[in-house]
Amino acid sequence: QVQLQESGPGLVKPSETLSLTCAVSGYSISRSYFWGWIRQPPGKGLEWIGSLFHGMSTYYNPSLKGRVTMSVDTSKNHFSLRLNSVTAADTGVYYCGRHSANMLASGVVNWGQGALVAVSS
Amino acid sequence: QSALTQPPSASGSPGQSVTLSCAGSSSDVGGYNYVSWYQHHPGKAPKLVIYEVTKRPSGVPDRFSGSRSGNTASLTVSGLQAEDEAHYHCSSYAGNNNLVFGGGTKLTVL
Numbered sequence: 001q002v003q004l005q006e007s008g009p010g011l012v013k014p015s016e017t018l019s020l021t022c023a024v025s026g027y028s029i030s031r032s033y034f035w036g037w038i039r040q041p042p043g044k045g046l047e048w049i050g051s052l053f054h055g056m057s058t059y060y061n062p063s064l065k066g067r068v069t070m071s072v073d074t075s076k077n078h079f080s081l082r083l084n085s086v087t088a089a090d091t092g093v094y095y096c097g098r099h100s101a102n103m104l105a106s107g108v109v110n111w112g113q114g115a116l117v118a119v120s121s
Numbered sequence: 122q123s124a125l126t127q128p129p130s131a132s133g134s135p136g137q138s139v140t141l142s143c144a145g146s147s148s149d150v151g152g153y154n155y156v157s158w159y160q161h162h163p164g165k166a167p168k169l170v171i172y173e174v175t176k177r178p179s180g181v182p183d184r185f186s187g188s189r190s191g192n193t194a195s196l197t198v199s200g201l202q203a204e205d206e207a208h209y210h211c212s213s214y215a216g217n218n219n220l221v222f223g224g225g226t227k228l229t230v231l
Contacts, residue, residue: 038222045123045224046159046167046210059218100172105214107157107172114166 002026004096006115012090013121018083020115022096023076030054030074034099036108037070037081041092049094051104052079059104086119093117124149125211125223132229133201141226143194143211149221151192155214158187158196161225162207170209171196198228206230 008020022035029035036051050060052070060068069082083090094115097108126144133139143150143158150156158171169178171187174194184199194213198205211223 045127046161046212046222047123048212048220048222051220057218062217062219095166100169100178103155104218104220105153105155107169107178107212108159108167109169109172109178111166111168 002098002110004098004110004112006094006096006112008115008117010116010118012086012117012119014087014119015085018081018086018090018117018119020081020094020096020117021078022080022112023078024098025077027098028074029072029077029079032102034102034104034106035072035079036097036099037094038097038108039090039092039094040114041089044092049081049083051099053102053104057104088119091117091119123224124215124221125213127209127211127223127226129224130227130229132231133198134231135201135203137201138197138199139201139228140195140197141209141211141228143196143213143223145192145194145213145221147192149192149213149215150189150194152216153214156187156189156194157212158185158194159210159212160205160207161210167210201230203230 037049052058098110100109159167
């Protein structure tokens with residue numbers, strides 16, 4: 001059974017960089033599937049941040065392009081998110097997830113429990 | 122503002138059916154067979170209940186069904202149960218390697 005767990009600082013100062021890691025167990029992320037990040041600002045809906053397919057493709061939400069970078073560490077079986085120049089609008093719960101197929105368009109079938117990140121000085 | 126439009130709230134009594142809508146455009150919902158629906162209880166991880174417009178993942182009760190008409194997708198929950206009370210989010214592939222979500226609908230079981 002695939003399990004995901006987000007980790008990282010819960011508080012980030014404005015203009016700094018938000019960094020989160022998603023540890024995956026039960027499946028090698030280098031084998032297959034798209035792996036992604038989704039967030040939910042307080043009181044709002046979900047927002048796709050980006051997804052990657054190891055060794056081949058990384059795609060980002062156009063509204064965040066230029067600020068977001070995703071990467072994979074196969075030795076630790078985890079993938080990471082970096083979001084630069086954060087503002088209060090980046091506050092929210094950040095989820096990592098596994099898409100159900102080798103397509104970006106496929107639904108996210110496995111989710112982490114979420115990591116609450118607040119942007120505040 | 123979310124790319125897809127969902128009503129903020131919906132409600133139904135136990136045993137009834139309720140249909141939630143997700144309005145998009147020909148560039149997303151109407152243009153691709155990749156609409157997903159997620160059930161989200163507060164404080165928990167979202168759960169995929171419908172993918173590719175009408176398909177149910179293994180383990181999701183057949184009380185949950187998906188459909189689409191034009192640029193609007195729908196999720197119908199039949200035989201409402203107390204545990205169905207949750208937020209429901211729709212998402213769609215929007216072309217150009219982009220995914221979009223709706224603002225979510227809070228479903229209340231009366």
